[in-house]
Amino acid sequence: GLGDFRQDASPAIPALIKLAEDKEHPRRYAPITTIGKIATQPELTEPALMKLLDDEEEHVRNNAAKALINVIAQNDRDPTAALEKLLPLYDEKKIDGFSLVHVVEELGPKASAATGRLIDLLDSKYLKDDAADALGEIGPAAKEAVPALIDAAVNWEDDQSSALGALAKIKHGGAEFAAVAPKLLEDLSTRNNTLRTLGALGPDAAAAIPQIAKLLDSEEKFERSSAAEALGGMGEAAKDYIPQLKKLAAEDPEDWVRRNANNALLAISPDDPEILEASLAGADEMRSRQVEQLIEALGDRAPTVVQTGLKSDKPAIRKAAMRLLPEVIEDEAALPLLTAALDDEDLDVRRQAALYLQEQGQSSPKMLAIFIDSLGGDNDWELRGAIQEHGRAAIAPLVDVVVDPGSDPQAAEAAIYMLTSLSHRARIPKDKLLAALDSDDARVKVHAAATLAHADSKNRSGLPVLVAALDEEDEERQSTALIALRRLQWGEEGYPAELSAVLVKLLSSENEDVASEAASTIGYHKLHASQVPAVLKLLEEEATREIAVNALYDGSLVDERFIAPLVNILRADDGDLRDYVRHALYSQGTAVRQPLLELLLDEEAPAPARAAAGSVLLSLKIEKTDADLERVKPLLESDQPPVRQSAAVLLASWDEPWEALEASLLQALHGEDHNLRYAATRAMQQRPEDLRGAREHWIKMLQS
Numbered sequence: 001g002l003g004d005f006r007q008d009a010s011p012a013i014p015a016l017i018k019l020a021e022d023k024e025h026p027r028r029y030a031p032i033t034t035i036g037k038i039a040t041q042p043e044l045t046e047p048a049l050m051k052l053l054d055d056e057e058e059h060v061r062n063n064a065a066k067a068l069i070n071v072i073a074q075n076d077r078d079p080t081a082a083l084e085k086l087l088p089l090y091d092e093k094k095i096d097g098f099s100l101v102h103v104v105e106e107l108g109p110k111a112s113a114a115t116g117r118l119i120d121l122l123d124s125k126y127l128k129d130d131a132a133d134a135l136g137e138i139g140p141a142a143k144e145a146v147p148a149l150i151d152a153a154v155n156w157e158d159d160q161s162s163a164l165g166a167l168a169k170i171k172h173g174g175a176e177f178a179a180v181a182p183k184l185l186e187d188l189s190t191r192n193n194t195l196r197t198l199g200a201l202g203p204d205a206a207a208a209i210p211q212i213a214k215l216l217d218s219e220e221k222f223e224r225s226s227a228a229e230a231l232g233g234m235g236e237a238a239k240d241y242i243p244q245l246k247k248l249a250a251e252d253p254e255d256w257v258r259r260n261a262n263n264a265l266l267a268i269s270p271d272d273p274e275i276l277e278a279s280l281a282g283a284d285e286m287r288s289r290q291v292e293q294l295i296e297a298l299g300d301r302a303p304t305v306v307q308t309g310l311k312s313d314k315p316a317i318r319k320a321a322m323r324l325l326p327e328v329i330e331d332e333a334a335l336p337l338l339t340a341a342l343d344d345e346d347l348d349v350r351r352q353a354a355l356y357l358q359e360q361g362q363s364s365p366k367m368l369a370i371f372i373d374s375l376g377g378d379n380d381w382e383l384r385g386a387i388q389e390h391g392r393a394a395i396a397p398l399v400d401v402v403v404d405p406g407s408d409p410q411a412a413e414a415a416i417y418m419l420t421s422l423s424h425r426a427r428i429p430k431d432k433l434l435a436a437l438d439s440d441d442a443r444v445k446v447h448a449a450a451t452l453a454h455a456d457s458k459n460r461s462g463l464p465v466l467v468a469a470l471d472e473e474d475e476e477r478q479s480t481a482l483i484a485l486r487r488l489q490w491g492e493e494g495y496p497a498e499l500s501a502v503l504v505k506l507l508s509s510e511n512e513d514v515a516s517e518a519a520s521t522i523g524y525h526k527l528h529a530s531q532v533p534a535v536l537k538l539l540e541e542e543a544t545r546e547i548a549v550n551a552l553y554d555g556s557l558v559d560e561r562f563i564a565p566l567v568n569i570l571r572a573d574d575g576d577l578r579d580y581v582r583h584a585l586y587s588q589g590t591a592v593r594q595p596l597l598e599l600l601l602d603e604e605a606p607a608p609a610r611a612a613a614g615s616v617l618l619s620l621k622i623e624k625t626d627a628d629l630e631r632v633k634p635l636l637e638s639d640q641p642p643v644r645q646s647a648a649v650l651l652a653s654w655d656e657p658w659e660a661l662e663a664s665l666l667q668a669l670h671g672e673d674h675n676l677r678y679a680a681t682r683a684m685q686q687r688p689e690d691l692r693g694a695r696e697h698w699i700k701m702l703q704s
Contacts, residue, residue, distance in 0.1 A: 001030075003037030010040040017048045020064075029063040036067025039074035046071060046082075053085055053095075061089070065099040073106040083113055090117060097127045104134035112141035119148045122163075128152070129162040136166035146173035153190075153197075154180050164193040167201070174204025181208040185215070195226035199233030206237040213241045216248055224248065225257045232264030232297070239268055249278060259290060263297035270301060280309045283320035284352070295327055302328040310337060315346035322352045331360055342366055347374060351383070358386055365393070372397045376411035384418055392426040395419065399429065402447045403436040409476060412447045416480075420454035420487075428455040437465055445469075446477045450484035457489045470502045475511055482506075482517045486524040494526025494556070504531045507538055507547045515547050523554035532559045539565045549580045555587030563588055567595045571602075571609045582612050582675065586619050593622050600646065601631055607640040608673070614646030615679045624654040636660060641667060645676055652683035658690035 002009045002016070016038075019031040032052065035045055049071065052064035065086055072079050086103060089095045104111040104118065115138060121131035122145075132149065135142045145166070150173060152163035167177060177197065184194040185208075198205050198212060212234075215227035228248060231238040242265065249261035259282075265275045283294060295302050306328055309321025322341060325334055334356070341353035351374040354367040371387045372394075387394050401407045401415040419428055428451070436448035446469045449462025462484075469481035485499070495503065504527065506518035527535075535557060538548035549569065552562060563585070570581045585592045599605055599613040633656075635647035648664035668680035684690075 001034060003034040006038060007040050009034075009038045013038060013041045013044055017044060020048065020052060020060075028057070029059050032060065032063040032067050036063075036070040039071045042071050042075045042077055046077070050082070050085060053089060058094070058096075061095050062099045065089075065095045066102045069103045069106045079107050079110050083107075083111065087114060087117070097121055097124060098130070101127065101130040101134045105137050108137045109139050109141050112138050114138075115142045115145055118142075119145050122148050122152050128156070129159070132162035132166045136162075136169035139169055140171055142166075142170050143172035146170060146176065149173075150177055150180060153177075153184065153194075160184075160190050161193050164190065164197045168197040169200070171201060172204075174201035175207065177201055178205040178207040181205070182211050185211050191215075192222055192226045195223070195230040199226075199230035202233050203235055203237045206234055209234055209238055209241070213238075213244060216241070216244050221252075221254045221257055224252065225254075225260045228257070228261040228264045232260075232267035235267055236269075238264075242269060246275075246278075255282075256290070259286075259294070263293060266297040270299070276301075276305050276308070277312065277314075277317055280305070280317050280320040280324070282316075284316075284323040284348075286323070291324065291327060295324065298328075307337065310341065315349065318344060318346060318349050319352065322349050322356075326356050326359075335360070335362075342370065350374075355382065355386060358389065363390065368393060368397065372401060375401065375414050376408035380410065380414055384414060388418055388421060391422070395422055395426060395428060398422075399432050399451070402451050403432050403439070403444055405439070405441040405444050409443065412443070413476075413480065416447060416451050416454055419451055423455040430455075430459075430461075434461060437462055442469075442472070442474070443477060446480050450480050453484040453487045457487050460488060463488070467499060467502060470506060475514055478506070478511075478514050479517050482514075482521045486521050490525045492526075495522075495528060497528040497530050500528035500531045501534070503527070504534045504538075504551075507535075507551055508544055516550070519547050519550040519553075522551045522556045525556065527551075527557040529557070529559070531557065532561055536561060536565065539569070545569065546577055546580075549577055549584050552584040552587065553580055554583075555589075558588055560588075560591050563592050563595055567592075567599055567613075570612055571599060571605050575608065578608065578612055579675070582616050585616050590620055590622060592616065593620065597628060597631075600643075600650075601635070607642045610640070611642035611646040611673060611676055614643075614650050615675045618649055618653055618679050618683065621653070629654065629656075636664060641671070642673060642676060645671065645680065649676070649679045649683045652687060658687065662690075 002012050013035065016031040016035050019025055020028055020035065022028070025031075032049070035049070039045075046068065049064045049068040053061055053068070055061055055064065068082055068086075069079070071077070072082055083103075086095065086100075090097075090100050100114060100117060101121070104114050115135065118131045118135050121127045124131065132152065135145045135149065149163045149167050149170070153160045153167065156163065167173065178201075181194060181198060184190050195212065195215070198208050209231065212227050212230045215223045216231075218224050218227070228245060231241055231245065245261050245265050245268070249258050249265060252258045252261065262275075262279045262281075265272070266279050269275055279294060279298070283291065286294065298305055302324070306321045306324050309317050310325070312318050312321070318341075325337060329337065338353045338357050341349055342357075344350050344353070347370070350370045354370045357367060368387065368390045371383050371390075374383055375387075387398070398415040398419050402412055402419070407415075422428070430452065433448045433452050436444050439445050439448070445465045449465035449469075452459050452462045453466065466481040466484055469477045472478060485495075494500075503518050503522050507515055507522075509515040509518070535548055535551065538544040539562070549566070551557075552566070566581055566585050566588070569577060570585065585596065596613040596617050600610050600617070602610065629651075632647050632650060635643055636651070638644045638647070645664045645668035648661040649668065652658075652661050652665060665680045665684060668676045671677060
């Protein structure tokens, strides 16, 4: 409704107020709730809602209370007048406890006057958890609720998490809570929440430290982590347990437990150099949330710790400090530190510094050189983007990576594809690449040839090298060559006979990745007709049937001799290949019409195969004949739903009367066969006038 548009629905406020004030309106709560959702124009809505608090109907008063507080909270208005009106109404039982809880949750500390009333609600069977949560939202100002919340944490028979959470937010009563903590820590169901509450209450609850420390040796990882966090909350009061925390930080099998132990150590002994250094270890691999927790634990010391870490003689510490640097030091102050780090002896540190500098809009040949040197690692995609931002300046060094025998193979592959992208903006110099075609290093030759093909699809200088690479046993060079061959322009005739023969031969490769890459390459251009017998042989053999079907998927080789074996595969297949065979048959063109029609009509064939045949016929948009029409119509009575539905789809495309088809078409929309669903949708889209009659069914589908 209007409320979902939030502030954009503000123009409707006057009309909504009028509806809310209309005592004859059967559902007055609806416009009131909507006013609260929109929460604008407080100069109009506040007086109107205040007036509705005196309405005779209870549901109007309750909804008005919630809407009023929403308006006040969203517009940061003074709630004093509203609370002076609402709290007595609650006392007089004119608004309910749910409304009171909502008021407090929205206003937080500003609603501290409601604390006593919420304490009473801690005894309510249905509202006690909500009341505890609301007291937590008030925070320290609700300290008078501490005794009642401690009693609730000890004596509630069911979930005490709301009471414990409220105590953690109020942050009072540490000594009193420590006195009951041993009992709560004995209960497995409350142990973790009790530990969190103790940590939040801090040194005031120090009496519980010995019981907390015992759980550092728990077999349960969550308890070890929570115990470490609780000791960290105690600060210096927990210093006697630094040795145990150091052991946990160094030896625990769980990374996040070790991290929480480190953070606890930071809170307990913030100036210990050993602890500060240990806290940085591994920071470069932390997730964002872990980084936030570490920075929070470091507090005001974070900038100093990072700057000290950057000077460490340990590369891992410098790398970790670099990870934190942009989070704790402002850009202007970080700039000289990042610039200096470009000369660090560790490549990882240099790379991270260069990436941060580039984010700040900096650019230099030194940064580009660092990115190039870093290629081939885990951060490849991030580096590719950074390198390509340097535009033309990146071309020459990338070519050097391609032709250098000492380059990392992954780096060379990355360089090839970046040069492909950059070739659209600038000319790629070919001298070094052409010279590399005569290199003694086989990998360099293939990479140079591939780069020439990617940079200029008309350049066949490296073709002999690429073709020769296909006969080698090196998977990386074969794949590089196959991908490069796709990039070359082959014209309407497609791949020449000799190359076609090599590609078809690779379909039988024992290396599945190479065979798959070959099938994909075949799909880009036509194969030479001389390869029909070879592909037919592959279709006949079970071991190579799937890869042969994949090679025919995009119509790279069209010949009537393929139709019969493909139809037989479609008939016999259990489903794994069916989608690929459908597409391969479609690629063979209208010559498949009669064999597929016979398969559709064959009562001995599996129903899914018959349905697939029908969907291919639909895709080909074949013209009907009277003979075909008479043969297909009886299939509407088939006891096999896929056959019945496939026939309906085909007949719909032949403009047969809608009444006879509608039921089967609609059933197809609910079926498990995604091809039939798609085909039925297409058939129905082609009959918009008839589709109007099915509108109610479509609406039900959208609602389901």
